[in-house]
Amino acid sequence: MTVSGKQLLLEAALRLTANNRNLKSLGIRELAREAGLNPNTFYRHFSDIDDLGLAAIDQLAARLRQPLRHLRREAACRAEEASHADGPELFGVSLGRGRKVCHQTVVLFFDFVADNPQAIMLGVRELQGPSAVLRKALHLMISGLATDMAEDIIELELLPKRVDPQAIEQVARLITRNLLQMSLDYINQPEQRDSIRALAEEQVVMLFTGAMVLHEAGQLKLPV
Amino acid sequence: MTVSGKQLLLEAALRLTANNRNLKSLGIRELAREAGLNPNTFYRHFSDIDDLGLAAIDQLAARLRQPLRHLRREAACRAEEASHADGPELFGVSLGRGRKVCHQTVVLFFDFVADNPQAIMLGVRELQGPSAVLRKALHLMISGLATDMAEDIIELELLPKRVDPQAIEQVARLITRNLLQMSLDYINQPEQRDSIRALAEEQVVMLFTGAMVLHEAGQLKLPV
Numbered sequence: 001m002t003v004s005g006k007q008l009l010l011e012a013a014l015r016l017t018a019n020n021r022n023l024k025s026l027g028i029r030e031l032a033r034e035a036g037l038n039p040n041t042f043y044r045h046f047s048d049i050d051d052l053g054l055a056a057i058d059q060l061a062a063r064l065r066q067p068l069r070h071l072r073r074e075a076a077c078r079a080e081e082a083s084h085a086d087g088p089e090l091f092g093v094s095l096g097r098g099r100k101v102c103h104q105t106v107v108l109f110f111d112f113v114a115d116n117p118q119a120i121m122l123g124v125r126e127l128q129g130p131s132a133v134l135r136k137a138l139h140l141m142i143s144g145l146a147t148d149m150a151e152d153i154i155e156l157e158l159l160p161k162r163v164d165p166q167a168i169e170q171v172a173r174l175i176t177r178n179l180l181q182m183s184l185d186y187i188n189q190p191e192q193r194d195s196i197r198a199l200a201e202e203q204v205v206m207l208f209t210g211a212m213v214l215h216e217a218g219q220l221k222l223p224v
Numbered sequence: 225m226t227v228s229g230k231q232l233l234l235e236a237a238l239r240l241t242a243n244n245r246n247l248k249s250l251g252i253r254e255l256a257r258e259a260g261l262n263p264n265t266f267y268r269h270f271s272d273i274d275d276l277g278l279a280a281i282d283q284l285a286a287r288l289r290q291p292l293r294h295l296r297r298e299a300a301c302r303a304e305e306a307s308h309a310d311g312p313e314l315f316g317v318s319l320g321r322g323r324k325v326c327h328q329t330v331v332l333f334f335d336f337v338a339d340n341p342q343a344i345m346l347g348v349r350e351l352q353g354p355s356a357v358l359r360k361a362l363h364l365m366i367s368g369l370a371t372d373m374a375e376d377i378i379e380l381e382l383l384p385k386r387v388d389p390q391a392i393e394q395v396a397r398l399i400t401r402n403l404l405q406m407s408l409d410y411i412n413q414p415e416q417r418d419s420i421r422a423l424a425e426e427q428v429v430m431l432f433t434g435a436m437v438l439h440e441a442g443q444l445k446l447p448v
Contacts, residue, residue, distance in 0.1 A: 088441050095443055128408050181405050184352050198447035203398060210434030217312050219319055223422035
């Protein structure tokens with residue numbers, strides 16, 4: 001299969017922005033040259049640089065969302081089949097089962113980060129970048145990932161049914177942001193990868209455990 | 225009092241990097257011009273750009289650390305004097321007292337962010353920037369803030385005495401990183417400030433509550 005001009009341009013943009021540049025700073029000639037294409041080709045695929053950025057974000061989201069959902073379901077089933085004697089229960093849910101799902105999801109996420117460092121760096125950088133269009137698209141991507149996580153948690157009963165779904169989604173959004181941020185450390189500090197991943201996993205477990213306990217005590221105060 | 229040449233150069237660097245640039249990209253002539261000084265003046269105060277970056281980080285740390293410590297002590301005392309009927313206890317510590325200290329500390333932190341946006345942006349950007357010297361200095365600053373937070377929590381007995389001090393410090397470091405990161409949203413989304421601050425506060429409460437509950441269940445697994 002030959003790589004399409006569109007894909008060549010997307011990959012050229014990832015390479016050019018890998019060194020701390022925002023997409024906005026790229027020229028269309030520069031992009032085409034890096035992709036080995038004629039500058040006119042650009043406009044066959046994209047209307048402008050933001051349009052290319054949106055395609056890059058769509059691709060990132062598509063590559064992340066489905067595999068994460070699929071894995072969470074699989075991991076929950078496998079944990080179900082495994083020994084039920086894996087750790088204590090808290091408010092009727094098994095800590096061990098939640099942790100197993102969390103562990104495998106976090107591993108999958110950071111494997112993706114290691115395989116796609118430039119796409120992740122572009123996403124995290126543009127979250128605070130100059131383009132409002134791209135910032136909005138990234139917030140939507142994060143919300144989408146968070147909605148998936150919340151839905152899976154509720155469906156797989158990883159938290160007590162009493163916990164407010166909206167609260168679960170808010171915590172999931174916070175976690176998604178934090179994981180994206182930690183992925184920069186993961187990329188830039190290869191010698192620390194194991195401990196960054198372990199800390200990320202524990203962060204997820206601490207946040208959901210804390211949210212659950214505070215909710216049960218009537219003390220969870222998330223902004224509406 | 226006249227502002228020193230050193231301070232003029234530091235402030236010029238903050239202005240020039242405010243628009244998404246790394247310190248490394250600044251020229252010494254450019255800096256001097258922005259500061260309204262002769263280029264030679266630069267070398268009277270700094271050996272190179274990294275040296276200026278270190279001074280900026282030192283100044284940021286100095287302005288943050290002492291006020292945060294002072295306020296935590298004050299807030300804990302005030303919460304002590306107030307009604308003891310403020311919410312439930314968890315493992316022998318008052319949730320309400322911890323939350324009050326957390327609330328006031330988070331407010332102080334974000335007020336500092338609102339007053340010093342350029343210094344904060346420089347710090348967060350250089351955490352992933354090209355200079356290893358500055359990255360290291362920033363990690364030290366974060367560790368310092370985390371050590372302060374952990375010491376205060378232990379001294380003020382905001383968590384049960386049984387919880388491992390090293391675990392408290394690790395959670396404190398995670399929180400410090402997350403707060404710095406959220407401060408970019410706080411700067412860039414002025415219309416969202418109340419909810420960003422409320423979410424930041426709840427994040428701190430959730431993380432420490434989760435850490436405490438997991439610790440008590442023998443299930444806290446932070447990387448060593």
